[in-house]
Amino acid sequence: MAQQYSTGDLRGGYKVEIEGEPYTVVANEFVKPGKGQPFNRIKLKHLKTGRVVEKTYKSGEKVDAADVEEAKMRMLYKEGDAIVFMDDQSFEQVTIPLSVIKEKEQWLQDEVLYDIVLYKGTPIDVNPPTFMEMKIVETTPGLRGDTSGRVMKAAVTENGAKIQVPLFIEEGETIKVDTRNGEYVSRV
Amino acid sequence: MNLKLLRDRSHMLRQARSFFFERDVLEVDCPALSSSACVDQHIDVMKVDLGSGQTGYLHTSPEYGMKRLLAAGLGDIYQISHVFRAGEIGPLHNPEFTMAEWYRCGLTFPAMIEETLDFIRLFLGNLPSQQLTYRAAFKSYLNIDYTAAIVPELLQIAQERQLSLPDNASSWDKDTVLQLVMSFLIEPHLGSDSLLVLLNFPATQSALSRTTELPCGERIASRFEVYYRGIELANGYHELTDPEEQKKRFEASNAARQKAGKELLQIDERLIEALQQGLPDCCGVAVGFDRLMLLRHQQKDLTTVLPFIWASA
Numbered sequence: 001m002a003q004q005y006s007t008g009d010l011r012g013g014y015k016v017e018i019e020g021e022p023y024t025v026v027a028n029e030f031v032k033p034g035k036g037q038p039f040n041r042i043k044l045k046h047l048k049t050g051r052v053v054e055k056t057y058k059s060g061e062k063v064d065a066a067d068v069e070e071a072k073m074r075m076l077y078k079e080g081d082a083i084v085f086m087d088d089q090s091f092e093q094v095t096i097p098l099s100v101i102k103e104k105e106q107w108l109q110d111e112v113l114y115d116i117v118l119y120k121g122t123p124i125d126v127n128p129p130t131f132m133e134m135k136i137v138e139t140t141p142g143l144r145g146d147t148s149g150r151v152m153k154a155a156v157t158e159n160g161a162k163i164q165v166p167l168f169i170e171e172g173e174t175i176k177v178d179t180r181n182g183e184y185v186s187r188v
Numbered sequence: 189m190n191l192k193l194l195r196d197r198s199h200m201l202r203q204a205r206s207f208f209f210e211r212d213v214l215e216v217d218c219p220a221l222s223s224s225a226c227v228d229q230h231i232d233v234m235k236v237d238l239g240s241g242q243t244g245y246l247h248t249s250p251e252y253g254m255k256r257l258l259a260a261g262l263g264d265i266y267q268i269s270h271v272f273r274a275g276e277i278g279p280l281h282n283p284e285f286t287m288a289e290w291y292r293c294g295l296t297f298p299a300m301i302e303e304t305l306d307f308i309r310l311f312l313g314n315l316p317s318q319q320l321t322y323r324a325a326f327k328s329y330l331n332i333d334y335t336a337a338i339v340p341e342l343l344q345i346a347q348e349r350q351l352s353l354p355d356n357a358s359s360w361d362k363d364t365v366l367q368l369v370m371s372f373l374i375e376p377h378l379g380s381d382s383l384l385v386l387l388n389f390p391a392t393q394s395a396l397s398r399t400t401e402l403p404c405g406e407r408i409a410s411r412f413e414v415y416y417r418g419i420e421l422a423n424g425y426h427e428l429t430d431p432e433e434q435k436k437r438f439e440a441s442n443a444a445r446q447k448a449g450k451e452l453l454q455i456d457e458r459l460i461e462a463l464q465q466g467l468p469d470c471c472g473v474a475v476g477f478d479r480l481m482l483l484r485h486q487q488k489d490l491t492t493v494l495p496f497i498w499a500s501a
Contacts, residue, residue: 008275029278031371033375034423036363037367037368053352055352055353056352057354059275060448060449
């Protein structure tokens with residue numbers, strides 16, 4: 001039998017399986033009438049679609065833990081509509097379709113280590129490192145005088161990510177980006 | 189940590205004590221640690237290892253001890269103490285919290301409600317009050333007669349109002365579903381601009397209060413709650429004094445605990461004995477002191493009104 005959690009014990013980040021679908025717990029609100037049955041209103045994010053739902057349980061009810069694992073894997077190469085990754089330890093290779101990777105494709109770079117989320121052994125998500133270094137391949141010429149970094153302009157990275165960078169950044173420069181929000185962090 | 193609020197906490201405690209002193213209500217301090225526990229189906233008690241294989245329990249309210257003092261003839265009494273409830277953590281819950289609880293032998297149930305409102309006004313200002321019955325609350329907020337409603341109807345109302353429930357909700361009993369609907373769909377609206385007194389709870393939610401039958405046949409509990417801005421502040425009873433009935437309720441509650449997979453607990457025989465000696469006709473109420481403070485200072489959660497909430501205690 002699958003491992004189970006009591007609804008009262010669920011915390012942000014726990015992975016659960018509800019009605020056959022995998023979710024990660026976003027928040028858990030304890031609600032109790034004056035005297036009587038306490039409830040937990042749980043906010044859940046679907047691990048594949050990212051859709052957020054809420055479910056209200058009696059406190060102490062059990063929900064199944066989702067069979068979710070994370071593995072660190074290095075990107076090897078692109079192959080058609082898929083990306084091939086490899087586990088550094090076992091040398092095991094997995095091919096993950098771009099349909100699973102979705103908008104994170106813009107953060108894919110050869111040789112970088114990614115967190116691969118597996119549900120029942122099948123990859124369902126690919127998470128890039130929080131900070132990544134990448135080359136700017138396209139932007140309008142820089143204004144040398146401006147070093148304030150307060151005024152931004154559009155730029156495209158080597159992997160096609162469209163981000164905002166300060167005016168002084170030139171084509172060919174390498175910068176550091178926060179992949180959580182796609183924001184420029186610094187020059188490298 | 190907010191030093192200004194903590195200074196006010198001291199001031200509030202002193203005001204609370206003056207309130208009772210002026211009314212000739214005696215302060216008592218029943219132990220927080222006792223050998224038997226509250227058997228309420230929905231309150232989880234904290235167990236304490238006393239060494240040498242002995243176990244004690246932290247009180248979830250000073251009620252049992254205070255009732256023994258009432259039976260012994262001490263008269264009107266109050267206690268302001270820390271109480272403990274396992275698993276209750278949230279913006280409005282801390283596993284250890286402060287409760288002001290008092291019992292009045294000479295007051296009628298309506299007078300007890302008035303005194304409770306006066307106590308609350310001491311901290312929240314001179315707010316008007318309003319009374320609403322449990323039945324009228326269901327009628328006015330959800331347009332349903334709760335006495336006649338069946339579980340599927342109540343669940344449908346919940347679903348229609350975007351309360352998503354697990355598949356097994358259809359097997360929940362009626363009281364559970366009533367409490368679900370009350371907690372999520374009615375309580376948030378109660379007391380938006382006045383102190384709202386909710387009355388005539390169903391007899392099945394009587395806890396330690398007396399039950400009576402209305403002329404229409406509805407069985408109700410002599411129990412009230414006070415809400416302000418959707419937050420429950422007080423829970424009061426015309427106290428049950430019949431030891432046989434009390435024992436029956438404890439046993440039923442314990443059986444419900446067992447059914448829910450919780451530990452069976454020893455029934456407090458000392459309380460039953462006290463009731464057998466004779467508990468005077470009295471009303472009692474418990475007020476959540478930390479919530480009172482939260483509302484007084486318009487805080488969103490208990491973090492700033494307590495010196496240290498559990499996460500940082």
